[in-house]
Amino acid sequence: MDIIVCIKRVPETAEADLVIDKSKKGIDTDGLVFSINEWDNYAVEAAIQLKEAQGGKITVISVGPEENNEVLRRALAMGADEAIRLTDPAFEGSDATAMAKILAAAIRELPHDLILTGVQADDDGFGAVGVALAQMLDLPYAALVTDINLEGDTMTVHRELEGGLEEVDKLKLPALLTIQTGINEPRYVSIMGIRRVAKKEIAAKGASELALSGNEVGPEGSMSQIEELFFPPVGEGAEIIEGTMDEKAEALVKIIKERGGVA
Amino acid sequence: MEKVAVLVEHRQNEVRDVTFEMLGKAHKLVGDGGEVIALFLGDASQKGLLDMFSPHAHRTIAYLDSALKDFEPLRYRAAFENIFENVDCQLILMAQTAFGMDLAPAIATKWGLPFTTDVVDIEVTDGNLVAIRQMYSGKVNAKVSLKPSDKVLLTVRAGAFPAEDIPKISGEIREISAGIEGDFSGRTFMKYIEAAVGDVDITQADIIVSIGRGIKDADNIPIAQELADALGGVVACSRPVADKKWLPKERQVGTSGKTVKPKVYIALGISGAFQHQAGMKNANTIIAVNKDPKAPIFGIAHYGIVDDLFKVVPTLTEKVKELRG
Amino acid sequence: MEEQQQPLAERLDLFACIQCGKCTGGCPVSIRSPLNIRKVIRESTVREDLHIFFNRLEIWDCTTCSTCAIRCPRGLSPVDAIIGLREMMVEEGKIEKTVIDALDGAYKYGNPWGRAKNKRAEWAQDLDIPNAMEMEPGQVLYFVCCAASYDPRIQVIAKSLVAVLRAAGVSFGILGNKEVCCGSEIRRMGEAGLFEMLMEENMKNFAKIDPGVIVTTSPHCMNALKNDYDGLGCDVKHYSQFVWGLIEEGKLTFDTPVPMKVTYHDPCYLGKQNGVFDEPRDILKSIPGIDFVEFGRCRENSLCCEGGGGRMWMEGTGIGKRLSEVRVEDALEMGVEAIITACPFCLLTLEDAVKTTGNEEKLKVIDLMELASMAIGNSPETENEF
Numbered sequence: 001m002d003i004i005v006c007i008k009r010v011p012e013t014a015e016a017d018l019v020i021d022k023s024k025k026g027i028d029t030d031g032l033v034f035s036i037n038e039w040d041n042y043a044v045e046a047a048i049q050l051k052e053a054q055g056g057k058i059t060v061i062s063v064g065p066e067e068n069n070e071v072l073r074r075a076l077a078m079g080a081d082e083a084i085r086l087t088d089p090a091f092e093g094s095d096a097t098a099m100a101k102i103l104a105a106a107i108r109e110l111p112h113d114l115i116l117t118g119v120q121a122d123d124d125g126f127g128a129v130g131v132a133l134a135q136m137l138d139l140p141y142a143a144l145v146t147d148i149n150l151e152g153d154t155m156t157v158h159r160e161l162e163g164g165l166e167e168v169d170k171l172k173l174p175a176l177l178t179i180q181t182g183i184n185e186p187r188y189v190s191i192m193g194i195r196r197v198a199k200k201e202i203a204a205k206g207a208s209e210l211a212l213s214g215n216e217v218g219p220e221g222s223m224s225q226i227e228e229l230f231f232p233p234v235g236e237g238a239e240i241i242e243g244t245m246d247e248k249a250e251a252l253v254k255i256i257k258e259r260g261g262v263a
Numbered sequence: 264m265e266k267v268a269v270l271v272e273h274r275q276n277e278v279r280d281v282t283f284e285m286l287g288k289a290h291k292l293v294g295d296g297g298e299v300i301a302l303f304l305g306d307a308s309q310k311g312l313l314d315m316f317s318p319h320a321h322r323t324i325a326y327l328d329s330a331l332k333d334f335e336p337l338r339y340r341a342a343f344e345n346i347f348e349n350v351d352c353q354l355i356l357m358a359q360t361a362f363g364m365d366l367a368p369a370i371a372t373k374w375g376l377p378f379t380t381d382v383v384d385i386e387v388t389d390g391n392l393v394a395i396r397q398m399y400s401g402k403v404n405a406k407v408s409l410k411p412s413d414k415v416l417l418t419v420r421a422g423a424f425p426a427e428d429i430p431k432i433s434g435e436i437r438e439i440s441a442g443i444e445g446d447f448s449g450r451t452f453m454k455y456i457e458a459a460v461g462d463v464d465i466t467q468a469d470i471i472v473s474i475g476r477g478i479k480d481a482d483n484i485p486i487a488q489e490l491a492d493a494l495g496g497v498v499a500c501s502r503p504v505a506d507k508k509w510l511p512k513e514r515q516v517g518t519s520g521k522t523v524k525p526k527v528y529i530a531l532g533i534s535g536a537f538q539h540q541a542g543m544k545n546a547n548t549i550i551a552v553n554k555d556p557k558a559p560i561f562g563i564a565h566y567g568i569v570d571d572l573f574k575v576v577p578t579l580t581e582k583v584k585e586l587r588g
Numbered sequence: 589m590e591e592q593q594q595p596l597a598e599r600l601d602l603f604a605c606i607q608c609g610k611c612t613g614g615c616p617v618s619i620r621s622p623l624n625i626r627k628v629i630r631e632s633t634v635r636e637d638l639h640i641f642f643n644r645l646e647i648w649d650c651t652t653c654s655t656c657a658i659r660c661p662r663g664l665s666p667v668d669a670i671i672g673l674r675e676m677m678v679e680e681g682k683i684e685k686t687v688i689d690a691l692d693g694a695y696k697y698g699n700p701w702g703r704a705k706n707k708r709a710e711w712a713q714d715l716d717i718p719n720a721m722e723m724e725p726g727q728v729l730y731f732v733c734c735a736a737s738y739d740p741r742i743q744v745i746a747k748s749l750v751a752v753l754r755a756a757g758v759s760f761g762i763l764g765n766k767e768v769c770c771g772s773e774i775r776r777m778g779e780a781g782l783f784e785m786l787m788e789e790n791m792k793n794f795a796k797i798d799p800g801v802i803v804t805t806s807p808h809c810m811n812a813l814k815n816d817y818d819g820l821g822c823d824v825k826h827y828s829q830f831v832w833g834l835i836e837e838g839k840l841t842f843d844t845p846v847p848m849k850v851t852y853h854d855p856c857y858l859g860k861q862n863g864v865f866d867e868p869r870d871i872l873k874s875i876p877g878i879d880f881v882e883f884g885r886c887r888e889n890s891l892c893c894e895g896g897g898g899r900m901w902m903e904g905t906g907i908g909k910r911l912s913e914v915r916v917e918d919a920l921e922m923g924v925e926a927i928i929t930a931c932p933f934c935l936l937t938l939e940d941a942v943k944t945t946g947n948e949e950k951l952k953v954i955d956l957m958e959l960a961s962m963a964i965g966n967s968p969e970t971e972n973e974f
Contacts (some may be wrong), residue, residue, distance in 0.1 A: 013400050016705065130367035135368065182467040224379040240569060242318070256527055258422060519686055
């Protein structure tokens, strides 16, 4: 079975104090720790577990500059067989649609029975590349997958819906799944493990190898663009809510609802 | 924005709240002269749902087909062929929900609609649409513009827009029963599975009500459970509560327990010691209720109430239940 | 770095074990855990495939207190077998999520709590402590520790130590944000490769500084730098050793009485593993007003608090009563007002135990340097309420 996993290298921002850069369209990444997108980590683990159970070959792909080799190599150390990096200055500034086009161009040339992506990315939280990619490759797909059961050339998957509800679907291979966190427990990758794959070659492919022209990728090939980043208004430390008990409770309910806290 | 279409989200014979949130926003966008169109995909047995939302749209297009009885993106996508032939609009709104995420990017990609996702606000100035969405663990907001096009698509975050006070217009309902064509064997809906009672994985919860020593006694835990139930969330705890076996260890948040990243984390009677903070500091919104104004939890919470949780929680639960109606 | 291809039993010479059981007889966690270290050694020598240990949660109950190694008549180190088994599990990635998070945190952020690197020295921002990188060679380097840098409760100890050192006229520097985890717990959780990385980074900075002595807050840091690091070339002292030296030299005197009936809990990494029993006691006894009582299980027989060996990040089997709670109950029976500790992990686990047994009103847990700081006239830094 040929499994392809698309992975992204993202900055860890939850702990960090972020600074919007001069262009106002990005953040200053100086001093930020980068790692594999959390959802993609679950996807790599899912692929490895399928391979351990049924045999096969796992190829991990990432779009980005040389630093992306870090996450590709880590995936190799985890158990992937091959890694490919798609890289070209023309790819910079690609939104989800352009990203999907780049990935589709690469994947079309590779044998694939199953393609896995994460549901969304830690940095932009867009949640669209996987499904857009499935559309471009004309594959059956399912998003937010929390369980995979392979049965020959079909599979039964669980999708995570709201409020603890799950949906069960049957898909025919080849297919694409976007993987939700919690589907498994990703194994640890040790320093020694990463050292062992340090010499493994990671193929790099650019726009011309993928037969992609400049206007298909980057800002020209994108459907959306960030005009400006700004910080949402926030107070120092906790904003203490005052008032009568009723007023406090009402204010709190409003906040909870706005923050997606009422399922 | 003259015409905005809203894809109605429904499941298990209920129209989901986010539908009304989208309809409300659609009205704000089109203003007095425009048109809000509700798009409903389902089968004839679900016609009863139409009355739940159609009063809020100028026009409802109900695409009814037995093939559309359950949410299946491949079939819904096929239905959109017909929808795009019959419906003229500048903007389509869908929800950034399990259904929406499974469908919107496919629709947008297939028809080349510029799109962006999980928007928390939409602004239209001089005919130019700008969507606001969050990035980087919710720490940074982005203004996003779309490629100029006759039609664009946005997915909307559930809870971002109010569902109250939506205009009532009682527009027409038009049913389309044409058959959808295509091979949909690639994906087939099998069934739904309800959450098993007692199977709680707090790391997967969007809403967590967490209790600390301030709960004082195991007998008091039900008040937290009631709040969690009202919100559709789960109950978690800090270590002392798990150590006393008032809750199973699986519910413990902290360095020797679980790390959680919910949308909302409500800390009740938790002081917020370092080891606990390590397990929940990345929650999108942290709300703390504690009698002690100096409790460390207020240092990382976004919102706080300095008061007795035994007074706050019942009132809060009541208000939540009122909201849900 | 060499691959550990040798089977565990060979590498650690476990065939020399005579199965006398002195190790298990002295193992503190065996009071509450199914861990039987004698049996683990036996199985390691007879089994071909050690994967059977992968499901044995008790392997993670071990606190690496090293009582077993100290008692072994053959001079073997059974605790290293535990670490060796953990290394196997780490290599295959099959470890608890909390351990993964601690290891990932140390790798990415230089501390197992995953706290931002640029906040490591925030505790010292108003204290004007010189940057060690700019010190002359031969000076005192204060190696703070991840817990003391980031945990508000332990930051108090660091601040107290700074106050005491200044009262004695000692000039010293800190690495600030360049300090990374000593790697002690990382190594004992089985990530040898990561331990090496952390060691190399610290050693690089130590080489630039060329200190005369490194003083640590934590016995774990002291033990790692002194015994685990290769070729450090300078003296490493726990603060109790260094501060007692200052008292002996007449540079530090305690004028302010601290009238308290206290006992002292010997940290395993300070006492059992490095033989430092007297200096903390001598410091205590030189504080006027202190009424000192010994635990029944003291010195080499100190009851491990279960904070070491990575236990701050994992529970293991979770069976039975925590030893820290036993310790708290023993202290209450002795009628003391406080347990004095000299290790951040001991302080945290014992304080936790005071809370979970509901004894906050009756017993405090105080670090030796907090007491010392009070004895030189400072008011207590913490209300001890966490």
